[in-house]
Amino acid sequence: MSSSEKHIIPGTVSSDPWASLKAFTPARIALGRTGTAIPLQEVLQFRMAHAHARDAVYSLLNTDTLIAQLQSLQLPVNLLHSQAADRHEYLQRPDKGRKLDIDSINLLTSLAGSSTQQSVSIVLADGLSATAINNNALPLLEILLPMLQQAAIPLAPLSIVQQARVAIGDEIGSLLKAELVVVLIGERPGLSSPDSLGVYLTYRPQPGLTDEARNCISNIRPEGLSYQAAATKLFYLIRESFRLRLSGVLLKDNEKLIK
């Protein structure tokens, strides 16, 4: 007896004779019914998917693990925080998630004072799914970083930032005097994608820039865009951004790496 058949009283739940159409779409078609209702097994599947998405929204960055892993890649890391005190405030005040708290500003200011001009600042931000960073940031960086090193593109110290929105990368990049900021951030979880990672790239980051100044690569996760494809595309965009001295709507993905 399969899990979808258990607990079913014969004759109560009717299945749909078009279940073979499921081959054409991941949508929840041909669910069957009891009366007008969705059968319980499907209701529970949906509820579990929603539970995963909700848990992802409230997940926390595994900062200790991330810092240890990044240090093994010989990268200095700074732990930062936005002005949003907690998830509750973060969800209702997107403006606070876009700005660093005062301790973080002081830390980055002291660093920038002692360093020379850097090129790329990489930021790991929890966004709406810390799970996405916990699961997918390291595998992506393990492919990307050697590409940057081979191309002799220098890196600023890495940043891990909590309760953060995309635009906080502009403030971080600006304080580190980086020429380019790359923000890895957890995307809004979908029912089938609680750990989808997004990457945003901004040339000459400054607070106040808006979405049209950025380039985005979305849906990075094992079931979505692969680490290899994402890293290749990101490396292409970084090089083009340096070459053209811009990012955003004028920086096109002409390499057509991704359909």
Next chain:
Amino acid sequence: MPYKTTIGNHTYRFDDLKTVLAKAAPYRSGDALAGLTAGSYEERVAAQMALADIALQDFLQQAIIPYESDEITRLIIDTHDAQAFAPVSHFTVGQLRDWLLSDAADTPTLQSLAPGLTPEMVAAVSKVMRNQDLISVARKCEVITRFRNTLGLKGHLAVRLQPNHTTDDPKGIAASIVDGLLYGSGDAVIGINPATDSPAITVQLLQLIDELRQQYDIPTQSCVLCHVTTALTIMPRAPVDLVFQSIGGTEQTNSSFGVNLSILQEAHEAALSLQRGTIGSNVMYFETGQGSSLSANAHGGVDQQTCEARAYAVARRFNPLLVNTVVGFIGPEYLYDGKQIIRAALEDHFCGKLLGLPMGVDVCYTNHAEADQDDMDNLLTLLGVAGCNYIMGIPGADDIMLNYQSTSFHDALYVRKVLGLRPAPEFEQWLVKQGIMNEAGNLLKVSGSHQLITSHL
């Protein structure tokens, strides 16, 4: 002129109409984000008391967004129907509320009043109304529209079949359409949100639905929800039934959507000239949602519910077949939880209906909102009672492309069943003829040899 209310020893002063409107609004996160909410529970009720005493005439004399700088304000003022307004012209907001709930305000009376009301008046009265008031009055409004079937009749609830797919794959979309039709959905429209705004894909998807519709002789209409300018571009070579556009309640909001009244006018005329409707000529489909003006930084100090009501003035101009408030899509920074989403949906439905619009509601939420299917069940049932024209139907309530949860084909069956609501009459006849539903409105078991199934395997 400032408005004042004295509570005990304290006099609350509200500088102008938009301030009293904002402070009278039930609490929601978007107004807090904009810094517009009342500072205390007492101040909120004091603002509602002040609002109740404001004469409706004041709304014609005091624009909350300047006439000179906003074409929607000009539209509202310039097209106001003084004759329709006459029966209530001496009322205050509070008197309007009491009158709307009285037996004197029956369906024909409310229908003839609609052109006499402005969005600001209906937003104002909604703010002093409880949820049951919003439901009672909306239920009395009847807004009927037609293209290939009749929508909005009392006792009927239609469904937009929303067969979205992550990559716009035609076979995947067709599979969801078949699923929806076999569950009795699709009378409001078969409407696809495309994954991209590519004109070529839009044409392909329109052809897909149109061929299906003609093959099975389905009395419904289709729409691919592309930008209005895309629709204009492809019209000569594609079967465009309805023209879609997202709209907001300020000129600046619409600029952020890349539209204005003259583009909408051009699209409306172009769609009418195609003459594709068989029993009516309502050819526009608009979507709205509280928070869009704040999101575009274009609210001008006006609360999000009043901005939303002003969007209905834009919609009303173009006699739409469908208007849909996508109430929980925008996220918790505008509507935080199930309570706020439910209240906002009832307000939007009420305001739209009172202004004479064929309102549907996308009963929905995102995964970062404090809401779940139980909240949607509550809202769906309330809207069914309120006489909502249509809801969304999505396989299993899970939109795999837009990544949010709405209502399912099953949900539509549920609300029709518990409230005795029927599909659009022409569509219902088609369902009976196809052996999908019986005359009593119960869904039938179809066999695997049904033509809708066999021709898509």
